[in-house]
Amino acid sequence: MRIGPALLVLLAGLTAPAFAQTGDASAPAAGENGRFTMTPAANGFLRLDTRTGTVSLCTVNGGSAECRTAADDRAALTGEIGRLSKRNAELEAQASRSGREPSRVLPNEQDVNRAMDYAERFMRRMMRIMRDENKDPT
DSSP: OOOOHHHHHHHHHHHHHHHHOOSOTTSOOTTOOOSEEEEEETTEEEEEETTTOOEEEEEEETTEEEEEEOOOSHHHHHHHHHHHHHHHHHHHHHHHHTTOOTTOOSOOHHHHHHHHHHHHHHHHHHHHHHHHHHHOOO
């Protein structure tokens, strides 16, 4: 793999401004490498923005670097998470307005009694139908 002097100058140029700032909250602390990390790749290098997580593929053409953001579903996923979180909050508010607790998993005693009454009526009606059919041998 051939990195070349232009790439080294580019890397120095990208990282130098981060270290030149003093007294700034965005300046890297001792032991940190700065905002971007670079990794050699087949056609150039990958640049990772450690603050946002954005990955760019950078190539060196004619002594200048050209970086293109890699395809990433992060924005779509973040949007979907936000949409679902909002929908969840709406449903919880709607459930609390209707008098039911949104986090309750088990039915209360009234719900159980209503279900048992329904099951009992169903079984009695089915047994009556079976008895009536057995009485008529036609």
